[in-house]
Amino acid sequence: MKFSVSEENYIKSIYHLQQQGEVVSTNDLASELQTKAASVTDMLKKLNGKNLLNYERYQGFTLSDEGTKVALSIVRKHRLWEYFLVHELEFGWDEVHDIAEELEHISSPLLVEKLDSYLSHPKFDPHGDPIPDINGKMELRKQVNLIDLPLDVEAEVSAVGSQSTELLELLKHKNIGIGTVLTVLRKFTFDNSLEIKVRNFPPFSISQQLAQTLFLKPLYGSTTVGSISK
């Protein structure tokens, strides 16, 4: 089955929203896709007609098994292309999202598999998110939100919770990226800000908003499953 760019973008967005809160609402999807609720309803009818959704009027919706398979294949393409752009073409990890948003719709399955081999079957994209294999299986990296990281535990930044330019600009300024190793020195309850330490830098502080978008993998033990971004 072949889908339009629009259909694919809807399917992928539903997939991402489901990662957070099980059932998805019309308004949430509209705001995710920067469109209007009425347009979403139209598309829901179409996708439901193609058996990609579990959908009951007024009750929210989720992807069917078939829909999930389609979503995972788009996510696979998106993350493989991001990996290619960063590791082969030398883009910055903060520049690749919009380009991958287009490349993910190229339809050749053979292309995807050749690209995957060419890149030696990478397991994670440049934002730390796992790349589904051809069957939709992917590694679940054990991640902790920075907010939940205990004091003095060394951990490596492994994912960021959004790809907004604003966030990536701030991370660049603070010299934080995927792979950065840090520990939390203090937590301030007044504003939930954190004092953190990165090797070779003096300690500095991070706002609650920023900490909430960072996911880390503790270097020794201490495992929790966290949420996952695009």
Place this chain on the structure above:
Amino acid sequence: MKFSVSEENYIKSIYHLQQQGEVVSTNDLASELQTKAASVTDMLKKLNGKNLLNYERYQGFTLSDEGTKVALSIVRKHRLWEYFLVHELEFGWDEVHDIAEELEHISSPLLVEKLDSYLSHPKFDPHGDPIPDINGKMELRKQVNLIDLPLDVEAEVSAVGSQSTELLELLKHKNIGIGTVLTVLRKFTFDNSLEIKVRNFPPFSISQQLAQTLFLKPLYGSTTVGSISK
């Protein structure tokens, strides 16, 4: 200025038709794009409104300077991606046209330039066609049609006149590709077929239809400018 996939496909097709016969007709463009003349007229009005064409009702049309610039940038992307697919991803040169037909519409100019660097600024695509540089300039390879190649002159296949699967299947069967060096041993006037010799193979014969789609670069001297395919 940003154009839709459809607009870009029209612009590129007009460019290719112009390479053959100066002014382009509605019907020719319709058949090139596998669409109907009425649809072509609709699009001509649109492109003309954007100053991409020289168009007068009933009189045919050509690309304006602006239109030519747009066309060359799409051709550049198409051929760079084909080069990438063949030389990096190990596709056969007969498998890449349709994928490049999609990739050529990815809109990031930075991506194109990074890809060009990554590939070390190739000058010709896998079908022997020249790749325009960022300013639209490209090498004009001196080519002769196989029909016009004198007897016993060694020449290298440098371009094929179409990308149809049927043609490429036949070329594969005969072990002819870009780079193949051959000489013409005899010409038969009855059916215009040719007896040719490729190094390490016994002589074999080629039909007029096939010879007409092959363009070659003589290895010593003997220069003519030939036409150019996609």
Place this chain on the structure above:
DNA sequence: ATAAAGGTTTAGGTTTGTCTAAATTTTATT
């Protein structure tokens, strides 16, 4: 020179994906 043929454009529709405004259903509040 006129008529026929061929090529091109216009008129009027369809599909896809979007929108605003109005109607409907669900959920929250008193």
Place this chain on the structure above:
DNA sequence: AATAAAATTTAGACAAACCTAAACCTTTAT
């Protein structure tokens, strides 16, 4: 339980890119 608020769907329109059929030019042939 009734009402107000919020979320969702429906109704009706619109632009893009197609289509068929009919009308309109241009070219070719008698």
